[in-house]
Amino acid sequence: MNVPALRTERLVLRGLERHDTEAIVRVFAEPEMSRYFAADFSDPVQCREMVERRLAYTGPAGTGHWVLELGGEVVGLAHLRPTKELPGHLPEIGYFVGRAYAGRGLATEAAAALLRHGFGALDLPTIWALIHESNVASRKLVRRLGFLDVGGGEHYGGPHRVYVAIRQPHGNLAA
Numbered sequence: 001m002n003v004p005a006l007r008t009e010r011l012v013l014r015g016l017e018r019h020d021t022e023a024i025v026r027v028f029a030e031p032e033m034s035r036y037f038a039a040d041f042s043d044p045v046q047c048r049e050m051v052e053r054r055l056a057y058t059g060p061a062g063t064g065h066w067v068l069e070l071g072g073e074v075v076g077l078a079h080l081r082p083t084k085e086l087p088g089h090l091p092e093i094g095y096f097v098g099r100a101y102a103g104r105g106l107a108t109e110a111a112a113a114l115l116r117h118g119f120g121a122l123d124l125p126t127i128w129a130l131i132h133e134s135n136v137a138s139r140k141l142v143r144r145l146g147f148l149d150v151g152g153g154e155h156y157g158g159p160h161r162v163y164v165a166i167r168q169p170h171g172n173l174a175a
Helices: 018-027 044-055 107-117 138-145
Strands: 011-015 062-068 075-084 091-097 126-132 147-156 158-166
Touching: 011 107, 018 044, 018 062, 018 075, 044 062, 062 107, 075 107, 091 107, 107 126, 107 138, 126 138, 138 158
Parallel strands: 091 126
Antiparallel strands: 011 062, 062 075, 075 091, 126 158, 147 158
16 A cells, blocks of 8 residues: 555554554454444454455555554554545545544544645545544534535445535645
8 A cells, every 4th residue: 555654743644554454453342433334343353354455455646544553553544545435436534543542632633634635745626524423523523624514325334424625725724
C-alpha cells in the first residue's frame, strides 16, 4: 500500500502492513467496536479477513488504509479511499479508535489529518463520510470538521447518514 505517513500532535498515521494484523485484532476485540458494522470484527477470524481485504486495496495513489499509532502503539485504523457505497466511487473517510482510547480526540485528529491530506496532497474537491445513524459521536465529529449532512440511506448493511466535506478555496476547518 502506498500511502504517506501523516502526523498530528499526538498520532502517527502510517500505511497498514501485514504485521499490524494482530494489533488490529486487539483494537476490534471488544464486541462494542462492531456495533455499527454488519460484521462482527470482535471475532478474530472476521477481523483478520477485514485486514486482508484492506491490505489487498489497489486504489489511487495516496489513498488507502492507515494504522493510528499513539506512542508507538497501534490504537486504531483509518481510511481515505473511493467508496463503492456511493455513485462514482467518491472518496470516503473512515476512522476507528479502540475503546480504551475513545473520548480523547484521537479520531478527530486522525480524520482532520486525512482531510488535510485529501484536500491538499490529493487535491480532492470533496470527501465523503458514511456514518451509521446510531453513531452519535462520529456524527458530531464530522460536523465539527465541517462536513455537511446531505441525506441518508442503506449503506454497509444498515442505515447511514451521508456527509460531505467540500474543499474551500482558502482552507477548511480541519486545516
